[in-house]
Amino acid sequence: MLIREVMTAPVVTLPRDATVRQAIRVLHEHDITAAPVVDRDGRLAGIVSEMDLLRGAFEADPRAFARPVAAPGGPPPRRVEEVMTARVRTARPNSDAAALADMMIRTGIKSVPVLDGTVLVGVVSRRDLIAVLARGDARVRDDVVAALAGHGAPGDGPWAVTVSDGVVELSGPADEAARRLAGVLARTVPGVTRVVVRGPAGQGSV
Template sequence: MMIRELMTAPAVTVTGETSVAAALQLLDTEKITAMPVVDHRGALVGLVSEADLVGDADLIEDRAPSTAIRTSGLTPARRVAEVMTHLVVTVDPDDDLEVAIDLMRTTMMKSLPVVQHRKVVGMLSRSDIIHLLAGRDQRIRDDVADLLAAENQDWQVEVHDGIVTVTGPSDPHQRRLAEVLAGTVRGVVAIRVSQRIS
C-alpha cells in the first residue's frame, strides 16, 4: 500500500508566525498531534508537535508567577518558530507504507509530513496506521469474499489475525481455486479451506 492511500490530505499546517496559542487551539480542535510548519509557498520548514507546545509549564500554571516582569509596551505573543522542530523526517506519497512504518519505528516520530516537489501534500500519523491495522481482518474478509463470489456463491469466509478460513463445497478443484484466490489478497497470513458439514 502506498502512503497516498492512507495519508490525511490536505494536512493542517501553520507558519512560523502562527502564535503558540493558535497552534495549541488547532491541535485540540483538529484532534491531531503534530502539524507541518510551512513557508508562504507551502514548502516545509519544520514541524510543531504536542511535545513542543506542552513544554511550557507557564501555560498550565493558574497562579501569579513569582517572577512576573513588568513591561511598559506590548509583549509579543510566542510564535511557532520559537518552539518548532527544524529537522524533520518526511515521506513521499508514492513511498510504500512500510517505509513510513520503519521510519516511525526507528525515529520514534508519531507523525510524518508527506512531501512532494517540496510542498506538503498530507500527513501520516501512527493513528492512521492503527486504524488500518484495526480494520485489517474485515478488509481481508471482504476482498476474499468478493473474489470467491465471482467463482461460487456458496463459500463462507472468516478472518482472524490475517488467517483466512474458507468453508464451502467439497469439490477438490473448487477448494484449490478458493485457496489460490484467497492467497492473492494482501495481508493474508495463512489459509484454511474446509468442506462445509451438512
C-alpha cells in the first residue's frame, strides 16, 4: 500500500496564531488527536497534539488539597505556535505505508503530515492505519480479485484467492513472472498484511 491510499485528506489544519482554546475546539469537533500547523502561506510549520494543548490548560483546584495551592509561575501558553512541535516527521504520498507504520511504532509518533513537494496533501494517524487493518477479509478478497483482473495479471489460468486475517494466499499459473506480478498487485490492496503466492496445486511460493 502507498501512503496516499491510507492518508486522511483533505487535512484539518491550524494557523500558528490560533489560540490554544481554539485549537482544542477544532480537535474536539473533528474527533482528531493532532493537527498540522501552517503559516500564512499554507506551508507546514509544525504539528500540535492533544497532549501539547493540555499542558498548562488547567489550574489546580484548591478544594483537592489540604493546604493552599501556590499560584502558577506564569500564564499558560496562549498560542498554538508556543506549544506545537516544530521539527516534524513527514511522509510522501507515494512512499510505502508499511515503512511509515514501522517508523510510527518505533518512535511513538501518532500522526504524520504528508507532503507532495512542499504542499500539505494529507495526514496519516494511527487511527488511519487501524482502519485499513480493520477491513474485513471478504472485502479485501474482492479487492484483490479486482486488482488482478483490472491489471490483466498474466498466466495460463484463473487465480484462486483466499484471505485470512489480512494474509492473502494466491494459487495460479506456474509461470514465475506471472506469480511475481500477482504478488505485487495483491500487495497494493489496502488491508493486505502479507501475500503468499503458490503455483498449481500449491507447488512453490514467492
